[in-house]
Amino acid sequence: MNEATNNSIVIENMNKWYDDFQVLKDINLTIKQGERIVICGPSGSGKSTLIRCLNHLEIYQEGKITVNDVHVFNGMKNPEAIRVEVGMVFQSFNLFPHLTVLDNCILPQLRVLGLDKVKARETAMTFLERVKIPDQADKYPAQLSGGQQQRVAIARALCMKPQIMLFDEPTSALDPEMVNEVLDTMLELAESGMTMVCVTHEMGFAAKAADRVIFMDAGQIIEDSTPTEFFENPKHERAKEFLGQIL
Amino acid sequence: MFDFRFYEIWRSEEFVQVLFEGAFNSFWLTTVGGIFGFILGTGLALLQDKSVFVGLRLLARSYVEIIRNTPFVVQMFFVAFGLPILLDMQWSFFASALLAIMLNFSAYFSEIIRSGIDSTPKGQIEAAYSLGFKKYDLVKDIILPQALEKVYPSLVSQFVFLFLTTGLISEIGIEDITWAGRFISDRNFRDFEVYLVLSAIYMSMSWMFILILNGCRRKLFPWRAEK
Numbered sequence: 001m002n003e004a005t006n007n008s009i010v011i012e013n014m015n016k017w018y019d020d021f022q023v024l025k026d027i028n029l030t031i032k033q034g035e036r037i038v039i040c041g042p043s044g045s046g047k048s049t050l051i052r053c054l055n056h057l058e059i060y061q062e063g064k065i066t067v068n069d070v071h072v073f074n075g076m077k078n079p080e081a082i083r084v085e086v087g088m089v090f091q092s093f094n095l096f097p098h099l100t101v102l103d104n105c106i107l108p109q110l111r112v113l114g115l116d117k118v119k120a121r122e123t124a125m126t127f128l129e130r131v132k133i134p135d136q137a138d139k140y141p142a143q144l145s146g147g148q149q150q151r152v153a154i155a156r157a158l159c160m161k162p163q164i165m166l167f168d169e170p171t172s173a174l175d176p177e178m179v180n181e182v183l184d185t186m187l188e189l190a191e192s193g194m195t196m197v198c199v200t201h202e203m204g205f206a207a208k209a210a211d212r213v214i215f216m217d218a219g220q221i222i223e224d225s226t227p228t229e230f231f232e233n234p235k236h237e238r239a240k241e242f243l244g245q246i247l
Numbered sequence: 248m249f250d251f252r253f254y255e256i257w258r259s260e261e262f263v264q265v266l267f268e269g270a271f272n273s274f275w276l277t278t279v280g281g282i283f284g285f286i287l288g289t290g291l292a293l294l295q296d297k298s299v300f301v302g303l304r305l306l307a308r309s310y311v312e313i314i315r316n317t318p319f320v321v322q323m324f325f326v327a328f329g330l331p332i333l334l335d336m337q338w339s340f341f342a343s344a345l346l347a348i349m350l351n352f353s354a355y356f357s358e359i360i361r362s363g364i365d366s367t368p369k370g371q372i373e374a375a376y377s378l379g380f381k382k383y384d385l386v387k388d389i390i391l392p393q394a395l396e397k398v399y400p401s402l403v404s405q406f407v408f409l410f411l412t413t414g415l416i417s418e419i420g421i422e423d424i425t426w427a428g429r430f431i432s433d434r435n436f437r438d439f440e441v442y443l444v445l446s447a448i449y450m451s452m453s454w455m456f457i458l459i460l461n462g463c464r465r466k467l468f469p470w471r472a473e474k
Contacts, residue, residue, distance in 0.1 A: 055377055057373055057376060057377060079376075080379045080380075080381060083376065083377055083378065083379040084378075084379040086377075087377075087378075088374075088377040090370060090373070090374065090377075092370050094368075094370040094371060094373065094374035095374075096371065096374070096375075096389055096393075097393065097470060098392045098393050098396065098468070098470045099470070100470075107388060108375075108378040108379065108380065111380060111381075111384045111388065112378060112379035112380060112384075113379075140469075140470045142470070153374075156378070157377075157378070160378060160379065
């Protein structure tokens, strides 16, 4: 395998502005296939914005992002090609409220992958079983707890058979008791060898599952190290302060 | 003391028949016009909000503005007497009434549907895009069903309100409820009783529409009932 295909995500000298305000400053980051990355940092540091650039939900002005060897850029013709390979889980679940749990998992397969209903249903049930809620398949999202909804959102993303999964603070909107069921699902996913990029403040998850922890502040990556190194010996003052507050 | 003489209406078989026919005509013209008006209104809302062609957006917007800022009776006369001259074609007054109702309803419906489309949470759109949806599927499968569910009560009340304005089609000779009232009162001179009965008919028909449409709500939007 050559180096080009071994890297899932390559970000080079990337800069992004909202009008005059620079949200991301000179970002350089390479993520290998199968790597699990946790991005943390204070709010407003640009973590979410960064991962939203990876599947073209946000545009950036300078630099270059390559995802699975495809150049992601402002004005690209079919961002769908990237998006099917990159699953995303949001803080607020964003399940489609008018569809049952099962249909939430089926519809994208029909519309985007062009599968037939029988095949899509099979895949949907497989992943609903994997996140341990097959019994809720015929319910509507509003009838589920937050933790269950987030697990469905993970299953829905997995149904598209993505190569990379992005998590944007997946447990921040959950009641404390429900955080673990979602983290367990994510841990299982991590063990299966999926490339994962998680924006999260769950340091327990970072310690257990992450290969690298990225710490961001004010739009910059200021630490990029292994979890052990990051927790035991953070290099930057800002990272120490951050860890002191959340641990 | 005023002497109520409702029997001046009931005793004539012709009067009763005219009332029934009038109610029937009002009912089906409003229903059919309403259905087509809803379809056209949905199209207009989507054109205004989601079309990539500025020209189409502008056209839809202008149409809605014109209809909502001119009286129904003028629109109807335009359709019944103006358009046939312009196009050098003839069509029945029934067709004119139906067309006028449809065009009029569609503009009001489109404004309501548009408000529903505009209120789609950003997260829904991002979720669909992140799964790889194209804009067409996003609008059809995600935005529109949720928008219609949200504005359904407003659509129902707008529909009932517009139904009550359809009495104006009697002006071009359509034998609707209002026409029946005038027909009867011209012959028995019991205007008070006649228009009281007319009001009762309009009111019960409004309630009927509301009952039917509210009954459909659960069937149309099952996820709402399950909340």
